[in-house]
Amino acid sequence: MTGVADAYKALADPTRRAILDELTERDGQTLFELVTRLVTVHGLSSSRQAISQHLDVLEAAGLVHRRREGRYTFHHLDTAPLAEIARRWPSPPGGSPDPPE
């Protein structure tokens, strides 16, 4: 059972958030692509195994789906669980209005 609670925990780690950012920018990347771009673009220094384990967490949370094809495994983003978070705590009445972008 991939509870919604897993999505919250998945977002707790900055590396996993970077992975989501990276998949937002370029969906369907392989593990090696992700590691490479996380290092070069996002300035992280994570090993392949570390990223792989983060992807396990993201998959369990339903935020990432894996698609195996030959010896490659492509990773696809799914932001559906995040919409639930947005709906859960509505904006306060007469609260601070969000700045236009």
Add this chain to the structure above:
Amino acid sequence: MTGVADAYKALADPTRRAILDELTERDGQTLFELVTRLVTVHGLSSSRQAISQHLDVLEAAGLVHRRREGRYTFHHLDTAPLAEIARRWPSPPGGSPDPPE
């Protein structure tokens, strides 16, 4: 500086999410009120100190503001940091309808 990263970590704990739920339903509660209602309404069994520490985390994340008045400390919800989360990863095509928790 209350980094945005703290908000993500703050949401990782189910008890803290219950606190946010409780403050959404009834804003400005004291510590004892929160403990009582979390036990009776939400079925949790958390001590006063535990809830107090959770409130520390939520305050550091900017999700809760404290207002001292006499011997009472009222807690107020601030969902502004959550809007940032919603904007970060936009929703893809027709989102699947998620069943509530």
Add this chain to the structure above:
DNA sequence: TTGACATGCAAGTGTGTGCTTGCCTAACGT
């Protein structure tokens, strides 16, 4: 088949975190 490539799997380690325990301070009512 052989070798290189892309990935998966699992045990061990160190740090972080949620919770308890115990005591302390401050504000009210009598």
Add this chain to the structure above:
DNA sequence: ACGTTAGGCAAGCACACACTTGCATGTCAA
């Protein structure tokens, strides 16, 4: 003043988690 109420502070413990290390599996090209 005294006791009660509401809350704060800090140390210690047990578990979870992120990461490493090492090896195994599977796929493709030659």
